[in-house]
Every structure is written in structure tokens, then in C-alpha cells.
Amino acid sequence: MKITPKELAGYFDHTQLKAYAVRADFEKLCRESREYAFRMVAINPAPVALCRELLSGSNVHVGAAIGFPLGQTTINDKTNETKEAIRNGADEIDYVVNLTELKEKNYGYVEREMASIVEVCRKAGVISKVIFENCYLTDQEKEALCRIALEVRPDFIKTSTGFGSGGATAADIMLMKRMVGDAVKIKAAGGIRTLDTALEMIGMGVSRIGSTASVSIVEELKARQRGS
Template identity: 35%
Template sequence: MTDRISAGTSLSTQDIADLIDHALLKPELTPQDVRASVVDLAGQRIWSVCVRPADVPLAVEAAAGVEGSPTRVCTVIGFPHGTTSTAAKVAEARQALADGATELDMVLHIGALIGGLHEQVQDDIAAVVEVGHEAGVLVKVIFETVLLEEEQKKQACRLSEAAGADFVKTSTGFAGGGATLSDVRLMREQCSPGVQVKASGGVRDIDTALAMVAEGVTRLGTSSTEALLHEARVREAGGTLVVPSPEADLDLPSGARPPVSDTY
């Protein structure tokens, strides 16, 4: 989905699946773990699996082996701290695309943003965006909102949009914080409609997912796909898989800040 979904809209379980970028980013995952997970997730027809850069060829092969699945392969660039050089990010992006990735989630240079080096941050994003757009793929920019003040989040939105990013994204899931309603609301307000918002970190239940959608989120980064889709099926069967009003349920059951050890 690319357009904001209005409050009161009834969704299907496949609509929820179409929002999900499932994260397979933990360092201890084996190739066998990745392959088995990709096959399972592709069978559930989610939007994409987001894998570590070295796992892209394996994930592409595994997803392609699930007949009829639309599931794509996404990867991360400059992950998780954003402090690799621009040249390294560009090289990483080119390799990922050569290996078959169809979306790139890059981490902006967090320290440079906080330090006020805005031109450097924008140029860094723009270099990866150029590589991605040359190949016709989407580029998302990860802010790590838990580390930023409100004005820095606004600045990150402005810089990302000026650099041509397709999405702004809350978190890596590796910094002790995740998506909050206030952050995604700010990001949606600060960016034009042409820039989408991805909420990642802490989206573990259907109520949280729906509340994020109500705020204008069009992609969910999570490792709780099985739980989300199970809850979605139950709610769909009961006719209650409905987008709430943006003001509803601000105290979410999953909590505003997930523990450091609980990524995505």
C-alpha cells in the first residue's frame, strides 16, 4: 500500500501482510535459519523480508522457490549505526542490488545529524538514493528516533525528502527504542504525501499495527509477523479488523519503548 488508509476502513489479513517488512537481522541467525524463515514468510505472502546484506542472494533464491509468492527481498545499508562512509554505503547498495535486493533501508549518519552537519547527512542519503533509483528500487531512511530530539527528527525528515528518499523510518530496532505514535505522527506531518512512513521496532500486536496505520504508516517493520497475521485473521473473521481514528488507543499494549534486547 502506498496511500494513507482512512479511519474506519475495514482491512483484510492480506492488507496487513502487504504492510509487513519482516526483519531477519539478528546477528546470530544462521543461513539455515534465514532460508527456512524466508520460505515460511514468502508462503504467507508478506510484502518483503528484510535481511542482512550477505543474506540477500540466499533470500532471493529462497523466496523465488515459493511458487506464486509476491514477497520481495529488502536489505539494510550502513546498519545499524549509519556511520560507515558514504562510499561504503554506495558500494554496499550496489552489491545488494546486484544480488537481487528490491528495496534498501539505509541508516542516516546519526552523529552527523545531531552534530548539525546537515549538508553531509543529506549528501550521504542522496548518494544511496541515486544508486537505488537508478535501479528502480525504493530507498528508506532510518532515523533511530530514540536518540533524537524533536527538532532533529524534523530536520531528518526535511533532509531525507530533499535527498529524494521514498520512505522515512523510525528505528533499527537495535538502539533500545522503537516506533511510537508521536514519532510517526511527527514524521507524517513533516514529510509531503510523496514520502511514506515506516514504523519499526515494537510493532508486535494488531492493535499497535492498526494504530500506526491510523497515523499514516504504510509499512511495518516487525519480527512478529506470525502473531500479527494470526490476530488479523481472528479480527477479520469477527469484522473488527478496522483502522481506528488517529486519536484512539494512545496507550498501546506493546509499550512505547521496547527493551534493548527485544529488536523489532
């Protein structure tokens, strides 16, 4: 795949979601994101205002993870968390689906949850992403989520939180792409730590990549191109 380091960087949501992250970690995250022109910083809701300030004047978005990482809060909780994150400066929202309701085949609940969060984002002009956490799902459950997403139309569906028992896989990307086509974009996240893995995902049609290894992946491309 022919891609420049700048183009590659534009795929990345540079991630810092550790529970014990301190201000210096967020300063580093935002500094790297400015330097490399990553698309977004992916953070928990509490440091949204801080990162918005640190990224002032840049084109880097601030993304808040909602209901993270388990998704086991109510629709009202997730909706209110979304609203507060947007008030604090979030440009993008990545929320975790309630997998208990999905596994109980309570698809109406899952759709109401998705619609509630997507509506808040849409009204605010904010990008919405739905985290499936595919490592815990059957193919039938993944397909059910894709069908709901085709009805609700979030901006993205996303493979994983990065905190589950597994991350993005080629098989899951193929399934999600087969189900939604170009109607909903796909974000791959979880375990993407090498250039070859990132390029494979991009080649399969993902529009975003969530990773803590964004810097090393872009630097790997630069080194490879220097040596060619």
C-alpha cells in the same frame, strides 16, 4: 479499521536481522513470507543472494539493511554496500543515517549521504528507505531529517532499526507525517508486536511496518475476525 489478513500482510517487511541467524532461519523467514504474502524480507546484506533464491518466483521483495545498525560507516562504504546488495538481488534498501553528523548539524553531509544512496537505488529501480533511529534524536533533529528527505525524496523514511533503545511511537509518526505529508512514505519499525499497535500505525498513515512478529499479528487478526 476494516482490513483483510491479506491486506494487512502487504504492509509487513518480515524481519530477520540477528547476527547469529543461520540458513534455517532464512528458510523459515522466506517460507513464511511466501505463505502470507508479506511485502518484503528485511535482512542484512550477506544473505541477500540466498533469500533472492529462496523467494524465486514470488512477489516478495528482498530488502538489505545498509550501515546497520549504527550507521557509522562512510558515505562511500554505504554506497558500495548498497551497490553490492542490489547486484546480489536486493529490491529494497534500508540504510541508517550517520547520527553523529546529524547531531553536529552537518546537514550537508547528511544530505550527500542520503542523495548518494537514493541515486543508486533510483537508477537501479530499487526502493530506498532512510532509517532515522528516532530514539536517539530530538524533535528538532527529526524535523531536520524530514526536511532533507523532502529535498532528496527517498521512497520512505523509517522510525527505527529495532536495535536502538526504543522503537516506533505514535508521537514520532505524527511528527514525520506532519513534516513530509504524502511526499515521502513512512515505515514504522521497532517494538511492533501486536495487532492493535500495527493497526494504530496504519491508521496514522504508515505505508510499511517492519516486524519480527508479522505472522502472529496476521494470525491475531484472523482470530479476531473469526470471533466477531
